[in-house]
Structure formats: C-alpha cells, structure tokens
Amino acid sequence: MGKNKVTEEYGSLLCTEAVLQDRLPKPTYRALMRVMKEGEPLDLDIANEVAHAMKDWALEKGATHFAHWFQPLTGITSEKHDSFITPKGDGSVLMTFSGKELVQGEPDASSFPSGGLRATFEARGYTAWDPTSPAFIKDEVLCIPTAFISYTGEALDKKTPLLRAQVALETQAKRVLTLFGHDVTKVSTTIGPEQEYFLIKEADYQARPDLVLTGRTLFGCEPAKGQELEEHYFGAIRPTVNAFMKEVDAELWKLGVPAKTKHNEVAPSQHELAPIFEQGSLAIDDNLLTMEKLKLLATHHGLACLEHEKPFEYVNGSGKHNNWSLCADDKNLLEPGAEPSENLQFLVFLAALVAAVDMHADLLRQSVASAGNDHRLGANEAPPAIISVFLGDELDSIVEALINDEPTVSHALLHMDLGVPALPDVLQDNTDRNRTSPFAFTGNKFEFRMCGSQQNLSDPNVVLDTAVAEQCDAFATALAGKEGEDFAAAALAWVKETLRAHQRVIFEGNGYSDEWEAEAVRRGLPNLKSTPDALPSLIDPKNVAFYEKYHVLNEAELRARYISKAEQYAKLINIEANTMVYMARHLYVPALSEYSGDLATSVATKAEIGIDATAERALTSKLTEGINAICAATDDLDGRNAETRAIEDPQRECDAYRGAVLPAMERLRAAVDAMEEFCGTDYWPVPTYNTMLFWV
Structure with a gap:
C-alpha cells in the first residue's frame, strides 16, 4: 500500500x-550530529x-x-531575506550559500527592544545558527532558526537564554542520574503548548x-448570549x-509541526490546537510558526484569527498551557510508574x-505577565x-506520608464498570484534573496553565529549566560520594526535607x-496581581544571583528584559487609551x-400634530x-494618558x-457600553x- 498524502507531505518543507x-x-554527517546531539x-x-547541502x-x-x-x-519572530544569487x-x-552565511548573520539591531543594552545609533547585532532546530522553507525562503545577540555579546532575544537554561538543566540532571547509576547521553525538556484562539469574520475585524x-x-456591551449554555x-x-x-494542519x-488535536473551546468562536510533545526549544519554535500560520491562513477563508x-x-479569554516534562535518552523522568512511593528517582x-x-514563584509569575x-x-x-x-490524590497522599514520616500507600487503578455490557470498563487515572491550578501534575508531566495565548513560551521555560537545574544541583551536591544503602537513605531524607520545606506551595x-x-x-x-507588581522580580538581587550562577542571564541582560517588558506594558496601554479616545470622538459620539438628533426631530414633529x-x-x-458622560470620560482619559506618558521612570x-x-x-468603556444598549442598530x-x- 502506498503512502497517503499526509505521510508523503509531512516534513516536506523541513x-x-x-x-x-x-x-x-x-564523516560530515556524523560530525554534524555530534554538534546537534552532544553540543x-x-x-x-x-x-x-x-550550507551547500541545505542550499541544494x-x-x-x-x-x-x-x-x-x-x-x-x-516576543514574535523576525527575518531578513537574502537571495542565493551571486552575480x-x-x-x-x-x-x-556559504557556511559563514549559515552560521552567522548581521541584522540591524537598532530598532528592536534592547532595554538599554544598545543605544539606538548602535545598529550592529548578530544572529547565530541554532543547529538543534531544523531549517525550514516558508514562502520560498529557507528559514534558519538562530539566536540573536548584541555587538557586545548580550542576548537580545528569547531563544538564547532558553538554550542556556536547557544546558544548565541537562548538566545538573545528569549529575543526579549519575548518582542513580545512569550514564545518559541526553537530558532534555519536552513541551506541548496548547494554543487557544478566536475566529471571527474578517469584515467584522x-x-x-x-x-x-x-x-x-475596548468597547462592547454584554451580548444577549454568552457561553452559559x-x-x-x-x-x-x-x-x-x-x-x-x-489548511492549518496541512x-x-x-x-514538520506535529499538530495533533483541534476542537471548539468554551467561549463562542473560540478554538484550540494542540501538538504532540517535542524537545523544548523546538516546541517553542513550532508554536511560533503555528501562531503565524493561524493568523495568515485565516484570511484565506474570510476570517480573522485573534490571539x-x-x-x-x-466570555473566557485565551491561554496557552505549557505542558512540561523532563526526559533522559527519551525516558520520561516524571513517569511515576506503578508504585510511585517506591520510585525514589521519580x-x-x-x-x-x-x-x-516555590522558590521562584515570583519569576514564574513575571514570566507570564503582560497587559x-x-x-x-x-x-x-x-x-x-x-x-x-x-499533585492529585495519590501523589498528595504520598507527599503527606513522607512529610509526616508515615507509611506510604499506593492507590490501585480502578476499573469502572459502566453498567452496559457492550461498553468496555474504563480505567480511572490515579488523579483527577484541577483546572484552577496554575501548576498541575497531570500523570507524567506538569501543566503550567498561566501562560497567555499570544506570548512566546521561552520566558516561563527559562524560569522552569533554571529553577529545576538549581534543585538538581542541590541534590547532587548534598549526596556527592554516597553509594548503596547510604545513598538511598540520604536521597529519601532529601526528598522528605525538601517537600517539608516547600509544602506551603502544594494546594489541592x-x-x-x-x-x-x-x-x-x-x-x-x-x-503579584498585575504586571507592574510582577516585573521588579527580574532585577531582584537574589534572582540576579540565581540566573548568573547558572550562566543563563547576567545582570545587564535581566535589567534589559525588565525595562523592555515595562516599556511594552506602558506602550500597549498607551495605544489602547489612544484608540479609545479616537473611537469615542470619531465614532461613538x-x-x-x-x-x-433624529429622535429629537421625531419628538418635535409628533408634538406639532399633538402625538404624545x-x-x-x-x-x-x-x-x-450619555453623550455628555462619554465626552467627559474621554477628556479625562486623554489627560491622564498624557500625564502618564510623560513619566520617565519605567x-x-x-x-x-x-x-x-x-x-x-x-x-469610558462603561459610558459607551451603556449607550450601546439604547442606540439603534443601524x-x-x-x-x-x-x-x-x-x-454563520
């Protein structure tokens, strides 16, 4: 039997x-694999x-x-196109296409956010090939995933810190696994981003x-129907x-993006696309490609995609769940096994x-902070x-037992008889799901549910990877030199002490x-309820020391990110305020x-002929x-926005x-929306x- 269209075309542009x-x-291929797999x-x-092979x-x-x-x-992607031609x-x-052109580029860096790392007149920046993420063809262009750094070497992008964090995590996790007697080649995160979005008619957009x-x-009164049904x-x-x-799937x-699941979400006109898990930085590259394709391809169908x-x-907004796990030579280290309480490595x-x-909740919160x-x-x-x-029922009970030095009891999986002979018994998972939890264990992975739908997931994964590297470092350092029963006893004691010290963050x-x-x-x-509350954690001295210890971000790079995120927050709200003022004065009023006026004319006409x-x-x-209230609120917003825009401290x-x-x-929104309820549709x-x- 021949291949079908999907199997023939899958990865054809990768x-x-x-x-x-x-x-x-x-020999060249083997050398390249050592670069890609072993660094x-x-x-x-x-x-x-x-480069020659890629070009051909x-x-x-x-x-x-x-x-x-x-x-x-x-947070989005950028590209500068150069032709292959040489006259x-x-x-x-x-x-x-040369090797030099493959491994290093020089885009103008002057107009990208730099948070003060670069003056606007200093234009030089460098892009460096990331061989761990395959090149692909998009719109007749060979796209080469790269890191982006300044002339003086600081990271000006989202990818470079992520790659550094992945190195830190791999280094420290290997130390832990060596203590357990495992000599592994590769430790990497796996990520599965669940992308939510809305689709509306392009004409309405x-x-x-x-x-x-x-x-x-920015305006709109409550519809007659929401998501309540x-x-x-x-x-x-x-x-x-x-x-x-x-078309998106195709x-x-x-x-080579492994799009797997698609369905309608809770809110009207809301949908979700979820992929199969991939290696961390590659999964984020593919999610950025997915976001781009969703917006572009929607226009082919007379639609607009809102991310x-x-x-x-x-109605509900849109998030992007960051499903995170850790693998060693493709074996999931967060797989509990049949007896989690006996699985010391887990x-x-x-x-x-x-x-x-628990230790870096502030950084996790700021990693998803945006207007x-x-x-x-x-x-x-x-x-x-x-x-x-x-953690769920089973793991929570195990953790409680460990903390209290009580015997642990594993919960046998339950087969549920549905009462219909033709239907198979259903195997019940060892825990239910908690959709209200920001960081939930879901069987063999953790789901970080706070991420926003339009954000680049590099930020939260930088925090997660570095924070777990820190804990692996602590374990490996504390247990260095211990073997056999001494190691097992010390490892269990470390688990108990760690869980006891951080039990406050566990909530079921x-x-x-x-x-x-x-x-x-x-x-x-x-x-930290808002972005302004969360952003200062980036430059907290303890967090600067944390990132610098694992060579993920230095103080200058962190301060740049703090300033860039603060500027982005302020600029976005400024644009929203300006837009509201414009719409109020030029459309609604x-x-x-x-x-x-038409109603007043009608009233006057009827009064002339004696109609009540x-x-x-x-x-x-x-x-x-209502018009008076809108005008007053518009003037107030315009003035407050002008005053705020003049503040220089971020x-x-x-x-x-x-x-x-x-x-x-x-x-202002309340004033306009109140009038929408009374204004004629036409x-x-x-x-x-x-x-x-x-x-429809």
Missing part, C-alpha cells in the same frame, strides 16, 4: 536529519558542506532566498479599530472553520519541581496570580475561591448624536446625558498606567458582540 544524511558525506563546536569546513535542497523546493529566523524581545562577470548569476490596533475589543465546547465545528483547520505538517488573551469581555525529581516552583494576560489571571477563567502546585483545592487567596496569604505565598412622544423624549434625554510609568489610566479606560458604528461572536 530540512530534517534524514535530508542531511542523504546529502552529506558520512560539540561547529567547524567552518563542516558548516560549508552543510532548498533550491529543489523552489526557494530563492534564505533568512536567519530569530526571536527578538518583542558573475558575464551577466549571469550563481546560486550560492476590519470594521473595529480597536481589534485592528490593539487585538482586543456550554454548547460550543467540543461541539460540531463550523464548515468554514473546519476548512480553515484543515501547512503545519509540511513544516490576544482577552479579545472579548463576558520522588527526587518531583521534590525538585515542587521546590523550584493582555492581566485580564485573564484571577478572573475565574484562568488560574489566579498566586502560584501553587497541584479550588484556586478560584476567595478562601484560597486568604489561605495563600497565611502561607506566605506571593500574590457622532453616531449617538445622529441617533439622538413621552418614551422617545425620555430616550433622547438619556442619550444626551516602574512609575507602569504603576501610573495601572493605577490611573486603566480605571479611566474602564469608566446607527451603531461598529459590529457588536452579538454579531461578532455568533456568525
């Missing part, structure tokens, strides 16, 4: 190891041969250009300046959406995760801003409840004035009062945007929630 093995001399330095002669493959696929594909501090003296051209300029609706969740997929999803599969965390009020890594999350995500966290649709760990209850917020305060857990128009007169008065500016501008934005200047969320 320069895989198989492609390189087929095109490179055996050996890359020789320029090898790079030249690899790309040309056969129709490519004409190459680009170093990188992730600046904007000859006779007027013709050769198609060339284009008719809303707030969506176009900010990615979310829950019929959209896992419901039948609209034909238009299904056609879009099919294009991602060509790029903002909160494009609509009154318990060591479990304790390391619990301690890592968009602040609308989700703590809003009964996403985990609270308080970081806690959910409802993370949405007010009671948990009060309990978290009692436990001493941080509750004119529309309401026209409607109230009490209701219309009252409505006209209400509309006039932290004070962020605090002012949160404390003064956001409340003014809320007041007069209202933009598509409403009822229109955008419930389209």
Whole structure:
C-alpha cells in the first residue's frame, strides 16, 4: 500500500536529519550530529558542506532566498531575506550559500527592544545558527532558526537564554542520574503548548479599530448570549472553520509541526490546537510558526484569527498551557510508574519541581505577565496570580506520608464498570484534573496553565529549566560520594526535607475561591496581581544571583528584559487609551448624536400634530446625558494618558498606567457600553458582540 498524502507531505518543507544524511558525506554527517546531539563546536569546513547541502535542497523546493529566523524581545519572530544569487562577470548569476552565511548573520539591531543594552545609533547585532532546530522553507525562503545577540555579546532575544537554561538543566540532571547509576547521553525538556484562539469574520475585524490596533475589543456591551449554555465546547465545528483547520494542519505538517488535536473551546468562536510533545526549544519554535500560520491562513477563508488573551469581555479569554516534562535518552523522568512511593528517582525529581516552583514563584509569575494576560489571571477563567502546585490524590497522599514520616500507600487503578455490557470498563487515572491550578501534575508531566495565548513560551521555560537545574544541583551536591544503602537513605531524607520545606506551595483545592487567596496569604505565598507588581522580580538581587550562577542571564541582560517588558506594558496601554479616545470622538459620539438628533426631530414633529412622544423624549434625554458622560470620560482619559506618558521612570510609568489610566479606560468603556444598549442598530458604528461572536 502506498503512502497517503499526509505521510508523503509531512516534513516536506523541513530540512530534517534524514535530508542531511542523504546529502552529506558520512564523516560530515556524523560530525554534524555530534554538534546537534552532544553540543560539540561547529567547524567552518563542516558548516560549508552543510550550507551547500541545505542550499541544494532548498533550491529543489523552489526557494530563492534564505533568512536567519530569530526571536527578538518583542516576543514574535523576525527575518531578513537574502537571495542565493551571486552575480558573475558575464551577466549571469550563481546560486550560492556559504557556511559563514549559515552560521552567522548581521541584522540591524537598532530598532528592536534592547532595554538599554544598545543605544539606538548602535545598529550592529548578530544572529547565530541554532543547529538543534531544523531549517525550514516558508514562502520560498529557507528559514534558519538562530539566536540573536548584541555587538557586545548580550542576548537580545528569547531563544538564547532558553538554550542556556536547557544546558544548565541537562548538566545538573545528569549529575543526579549519575548518582542513580545512569550514564545518559541526553537530558532534555519536552513541551506541548496548547494554543487557544478566536475566529471571527474578517469584515467584522476590519470594521473595529480597536481589534485592528490593539487585538482586543475596548468597547462592547454584554451580548444577549454568552457561553452559559456550554454548547460550543467540543461541539460540531463550523464548515468554514473546519476548512480553515484543515489548511492549518496541512501547512503545519509540511513544516514538520506535529499538530495533533483541534476542537471548539468554551467561549463562542473560540478554538484550540494542540501538538504532540517535542524537545523544548523546538516546541517553542513550532508554536511560533503555528501562531503565524493561524493568523495568515485565516484570511484565506474570510476570517480573522485573534490571539490576544482577552479579545472579548463576558466570555473566557485565551491561554496557552505549557505542558512540561523532563526526559533522559527519551525516558520520561516524571513517569511515576506503578508504585510511585517506591520510585525514589521519580520522588527526587518531583521534590525538585515542587521546590523550584516555590522558590521562584515570583519569576514564574513575571514570566507570564503582560497587559493582555492581566485580564485573564484571577478572573475565574484562568488560574489566579498566586502560584501553587497541584499533585492529585495519590501523589498528595504520598507527599503527606513522607512529610509526616508515615507509611506510604499506593492507590490501585480502578476499573469502572459502566453498567452496559457492550461498553468496555474504563480505567480511572490515579488523579483527577484541577483546572484552577496554575501548576498541575497531570500523570507524567506538569501543566503550567498561566501562560497567555499570544506570548512566546521561552520566558516561563527559562524560569522552569533554571529553577529545576538549581534543585538538581542541590541534590547532587548534598549526596556527592554516597553509594548503596547510604545513598538511598540520604536521597529519601532529601526528598522528605525538601517537600517539608516547600509544602506551603502544594494546594489541592479550588484556586478560584476567595478562601484560597486568604489561605495563600497565611502561607506566605506571593500574590503579584498585575504586571507592574510582577516585573521588579527580574532585577531582584537574589534572582540576579540565581540566573548568573547558572550562566543563563547576567545582570545587564535581566535589567534589559525588565525595562523592555515595562516599556511594552506602558506602550500597549498607551495605544489602547489612544484608540479609545479616537473611537469615542470619531465614532461613538457622532453616531449617538445622529441617533439622538433624529429622535429629537421625531419628538418635535409628533408634538406639532399633538402625538404624545413621552418614551422617545425620555430616550433622547438619556442619550444626551450619555453623550455628555462619554465626552467627559474621554477628556479625562486623554489627560491622564498624557500625564502618564510623560513619566520617565519605567516602574512609575507602569504603576501610573495601572493605577490611573486603566480605571479611566474602564469608566469610558462603561459610558459607551451603556449607550450601546439604547442606540439603534443601524446607527451603531461598529459590529457588536452579538454579531461578532455568533456568525454563520
């Protein structure tokens, strides 16, 4: 039987190891694999041969250009296209691509966020090939995943710290595994990002300046129907959406992105795409490609893809669950096994995760902090801003027993008889899921559920990887030289001591409840409710020392990230405030004035002929009062925004945007939304929630 279309096309635009093995001399291929798998330095002669093979493959696929594909501090991807052509003296051209062009590029770095690492007149930056992430072809361009650094060597991107953190984690985890008698070749994280997004009609999107300029609706009264009937969740997929999803799958599969699951989400017009797990940095590269393809391909179907965390009020926003695990030579180190309580190696890594999350909860919180995500966290649709760990019934009971020096009891898996002979018994998992937990164990991995839908997942994984590396380091250092029964006893004692010291972060209850917020305060857990609250953790001296110890980020790089994130927060809210002022003055007030004017004319006409128009007169008065309220709120917002924009200190500016501008934005929205409920549909200047969320 021949291959089907999917198996034939899967990875066809990806320069895989198989492609390189087929095109490179055996010694060159083996040398490249040592670079990719074992981190050996890359020789320029090898790079030249690899570049030649990549170029020939790309040309056969129709490519004409190459680009170093990188992730600046904007969080999205960037690329500069250079053609393969090299002119000859006779007027013709050769198609060339050198090893130097493969391994290093020089994009202009002056206009990317640098947080003060670079002055705007200093333009030079470098991109460096990341051989652990395969090159791919996109729009006739050979895209080469790269790191991005400044002229003086500091990381100006999201990928470089992630690769450093992965090195730190691998180094320390190998020390732990050596103590357990395992000599492993490779330790790496695996990540599975679950991407949520909304789809609306492109015409509705284009008719809303707030969506176009900010990615979310800044106005809109509550629709007649929301998500309360829950019929959209896992419901039948609209034909238009299904056609879009099919094209997304096809294009991602060509790029080797293992898109697996697609379904309708809870909110109307909301959907999710989830891939099969991949190695950490590659999974993030593929998620960024996925986000790009979702937005691009939606336009092919007359749709707009919204990846903002909160494009609509009154219904759920969108997140991106970061499913995280740790593997040694492809064996999952977070697999509990049949008897978790007897699996000492698993318990060591479990304790390391619990301690890592507790010790660096502030960094985890800031890693997902953004103006968009602040609308989700703590809003009964996403985990609270308080970081806690959910283990589930079996592991929680084991941890409790270890902490209290009591015998541990494993829970046998239960076969549930459904009472229908034709149906098979269902094997019950050893724990339920807790969707209110920010960091939940889900069988053989942890799910970090606080991430925002539009964010680059490098930030939270840098924290996780480095924090777990720190705990592995602590274990390996404490138990160095111990063997046999002494090692087993000392390892178990380390697990107990670590879990006892960090038990406060373990919480099995409802993370949405007010009671948990009060309990978290009692436990001493941080509750950084907003981005301005969370960002200073990046430059906390203890966190600077933590990152510097494992060579992930230095103080200058951390300060740059703090300033860049603060600037991004302030700029985003400034844009939102400007957009609200524009829409109020140029769309809503004119529309309401026209409607109230027509009503007033109708009232006057009826009065002339003796017809009572009490209701219309009252409505006209209400509309006039509403216009006055909108104008006053608009002026107030405009003034507060101007004052805040003039603040030079990044932290004070962020605090002012949160404390003064956001409340003014809320007041203006309330004034406009109140009038939407009374204004005639034909007069209202933009598509409403009822229109955008419930389209056919």
